[in-house]
Amino acid sequence: MGAGVNPVLAGIACRCPKCGEGPLFSGFLTVAPQCEACGFDLRKADSGDGPAVFIILIVGCIVGFGALITEVAVHPPVWLHLVIWLPLTLFLCLALLRPFKGVMIALQFHHKASEAGGKDV
Numbered sequence: 001m002g003a004g005v006n007p008v009l010a011g012i013a014c015r016c017p018k019c020g021e022g023p024l025f026s027g028f029l030t031v032a033p034q035c036e037a038c039g040f041d042l043r044k045a046d047s048g049d050g051p052a053v054f055i056i057l058i059v060g061c062i063v064g065f066g067a068l069i070t071e072v073a074v075h076p077p078v079w080l081h082l083v084i085w086l087p088l089t090l091f092l093c094l095a096l097l098r099p100f101k102g103v104m105i106a107l108q109f110h111h112k113a114s115e116a117g118g119k120d121v
């Protein structure tokens with residue numbers, strides 16, 4: 001393993017961007033200090049708050065349109081909207097945060113790696 005790892009797929013699977021095998025996270029959103037499989041230093045790769053911004057935009061879009069379409073099509077009472085969309089928003093945010101952060105870290109690593117080395121082009 002090594003050169004053939006797709007950074008996006010590794011990120012979605014929450015795996016190490018270098019070898020695609022070791023887990024990327026040690027907690028829910030805590031990036032592991034290093035990869036268990038290849039020893040790659042993952043602390044440098046922390047993407048900070050980057051993913052949260054994308055998640056808010058994407059989830060806001062999905063939930064906003066979903067609520068609008070449901071309102072027009074079914075015209076449910078307001079409490080039903082809240083019961084559906086609030087948990088869904090929370091669920092989508094939590095569900096997307098890890099793979100998104102994984103992909104961002106992987107892309108970050110990918111671009112830095114190609115800038116620094118450039119030997120396996």
Ligand SMILES: [Zn+2]
Nearest residue numbers: 016019035038
């Ligand atoms: Zn690794």
